[in-house]
Amino acid sequence: xxxxxxxFFLSRSLSERKGRxxxxxxxxxxxxxxxxxxxxxxxxxxxxxxxxxxxYGANLIISSSKGEYLDADVIRKVTGIQGVEDASxxxxxxxxxxxxxxxxxxxxxxxxxxxxxxxxxxxxxxxYEILTGINLKNAxxxxxxxxxxxxxxxxxxxxxxxxxxxxGGSEDSSMLLSLEDSQELFGLNGKxxxxxxxxxxxxxxxxxxxxASELQDVSVKTIKQVASAEMSLLTKMxxxxxxxxxxxxxxxxxxxxxxxxxxxxxxxxxxxxxxALGATSKEIDHFYKAEALITxxxxxxxxxxxxxxxxxxxxxxxxxxxxxxxxxxxxxxLSLGVLISIVAGYFPVRSMLRLNPAVILRGD
Amino acid sequence: xxYLVIDNVEKYYGLTAALRxxxxxxPKGQWVNITGPSGSGxxxxxxxxxxxxxxxxxxxxxxxxxxxxxxEDELAVFRREKAGYIFQQSYLIPYLNALENVMLAxxxxxxxxxxxxxxxxxxxxxxxxxxxxPSQLSGGEQQRVCIARALINNPEVLFADEPTGNLDRxxxxxxxxxxxxxHSEEQFTILLVTHDPFVTNWGQRILSLEDGRIKKDxxxx
Numbered sequence: 128x129x130x131x132x133x134x135f136f137l138s139r140s141l142s143e144r145k146g147r148x149x150x151x152x153x154x155x156x157x158x159x160x161x162x163x164x165x166x167x168x169x170x171x172x173x174x175x176x177x178x179x180x181x182x183y184g185a186n187l188i189i190s191s192s193k194g195e196y197l198d199a200d201v202i203r204k205v206t207g208i209q210g211v212e213d214a215s216x217x218x219x220x221x222x223x224x225x226x227x228x229x230x231x232x233x234x235x236x237x238x239x240x241x242x243x244x245x246x247x248x249x250x251x252x253x254x255y256e257i258l259t260g261i262n263l264k265n266a267x268x269x270x271x272x273x274x275x276x277x278x279x280x281x282x283x284x285x286x287x288x289x290x291x292x293x294x295g296g297s298e299d300s301s302m303l304l305s306l307e308d309s310q311e312l313f314g315l316n317g318k319x320x321x322x323x324x325x326x327x328x329x330x331x332x333x334x335x336x337x338x339a340s341e342l343q344d345v346s347v348k349t350i351k352q353v354a355s356a357e358m359s360l361l362t363k364m365x366x367x368x369x370x371x372x373x374x375x376x377x378x379x380x381x382x383x384x385x386x387x388x389x390x391x392x393x394x395x396x397x398x399x400x401x402x403a404l405g406a407t408s409k410e411i412d413h414f415y416k417a418e419a420l421i422t423x424x425x426x427x428x429x430x431x432x433x434x435x436x437x438x439x440x441x442x443x444x445x446x447x448x449x450x451x452x453x454x455x456x457x458x459x460x461l462s463l464g465v466l467i468s469i470v471a472g473y474f475p476v477r478s479m480l481r482l483n484p485a486v487i488l489r490g491d
Numbered sequence: 492x493x494y495l496v497i498d499n500v501e502k503y504y505g506l507t508a509a510l511r512x513x514x515x516x517x518p519k520g521q522w523v524n525i526t527g528p529s530g531s532g533x534x535x536x537x538x539x540x541x542x543x544x545x546x547x548x549x550x551x552x553x554x555x556x557x558x559x560x561x562x563e564d565e566l567a568v569f570r571r572e573k574a575g576y577i578f579q580q581s582y583l584i585p586y587l588n589a590l591e592n593v594m595l596a597x598x599x600x601x602x603x604x605x606x607x608x609x610x611x612x613x614x615x616x617x618x619x620x621x622x623x624x625p626s627q628l629s630g631g632e633q634q635r636v637c638i639a640r641a642l643i644n645n646p647e648v649l650f651a652d653e654p655t656g657n658l659d660r661x662x663x664x665x666x667x668x669x670x671x672x673x674h675s676e677e678q679f680t681i682l683l684v685t686h687d688p689f690v691t692n693w694g695q696r697i698l699s700l701e702d703g704r705i706k707k708d709x710x711x712x
Contacts (some may be wrong), residue, residue, distance in 0.1 A: 128602060129598075129602065132594075132598045132602070132603045133598075135603075136587075136591075136595060136598065137584060137589055139591060140586060143586035143587070144586050291595070345617075394494020396582050397584055398578075399582070400582045400583075400584065401595075401599065402543075402567070402570070403543060403570060403576050404569040404571060404595065404596045404599045404600075404640075405547060405567050405568065405569075405572070405574075405580075405596075405599045406567065406571075406599045407563070407564050407567045408563065408567075409564075410599070481543045483543060483545060484542035484543040484544075485538035485544035486544065488543075488578065488582065
């Protein structure tokens, strides 16, 4: 019954002070909308950044822990693991060319191409066409369009050099064959030396452990150079988001705090008379907290909607796309609305409640 | 022992003394007017007796209760159970109508009761103004709402600080007649601060203050 009257007086306070309540909701909504907009844009940016990082290539390498070759089936299994964005097989062996021992790698040319590797000449498009590392071009005095013979343990095969690759890594001194050609030359019968996978950069360690636990007899390692470069970029991005959000939050609490402070001073007679009528500080505090909760809630929802729309407009005009806003942005907005509203009102109400009713009513 | 005892109450604002060791006793049901020139300490004394302000030293005992030794929550209980207050300014909640302002006092006391609140407002002649907001009421009407609010919980003692200070003579008379009528019906104690000689004559006893001390304490005929 007492609760019914609490709600009654609360609703009167909110409904009969529409202008003030609207201003409170508006100020909370403004603060929340800026934060929600910022988080929405950056969350979308992170997704976009993840996609942009793909050319960095694989960040996990899976090989047999027993030193054996892997079944081709491993690719399918790895791809099916949550958080794995891509996986492909590779083979490695030493082959002989013009009496020299050279490293040969069997891989998927399409993935190499998608990674933006620079080549001189053409990409292999037919069987027995290969790429040669740029360092071998002068060492072996070979040209694009020439045919060469690679041999491995007595097995020989003629290949056409379609171009030279320059990546700045070990590939520059290797022969690159299609996966099928390499398996034929190395006599692997469809097996793989390793599987290279790309996992979500933000959860790489978790994904690495998951692969290791779900597949038997494999060793999963992080390709540190790639992973650390990506992590550093993403960590910087996250720190930036956190810092800007903290600054915005601080500014919002200060500005709304001063507005609320002024409102509480304006309503000091109300607090004074409530005390004189025998209300305890706790009862008065509950009343103002409930008001703050409702205005914060409404401001949080309104702020989310406005922030979402602004983020949509900004992202569309600046980046051409607007990804899905993560569900947590709504809850963050709502929580921030309530938090800002309650924190902003807490100190002015508290300081007022500490005073004697006569002092409050006198307005000292 | 008297119903209300003021025991050597002092109040200082920094180095300035507002009350200088003031003592008095008031029997239950007496109407005491506290008067004196501006700055004599009469409102300060009333606030301290009513538990709205605290003394620098001394004590106020009401119905054997040392009110300034009470913890905050118990002092709140004293205010809602035993006391009623009327001020010079009406201090009504602006967004509540007359009826709801009275019901708010009931709510903090125990439970809001619309019928009882309506009766109280009818008693002070506001039966037709129940749903008017304070801004829609005249000064005299606002003070009558305050009287209804102050008395709705049947207090033992009514503290009134210049209740007619903002009213013209006609409205002052209406308010004082009303208080006299209610006082004779309910027999509560009244402590009323005024500097208006017209008002002073309505009580049963006059405490005259000067410079924070009781200058004269006399019974009124």
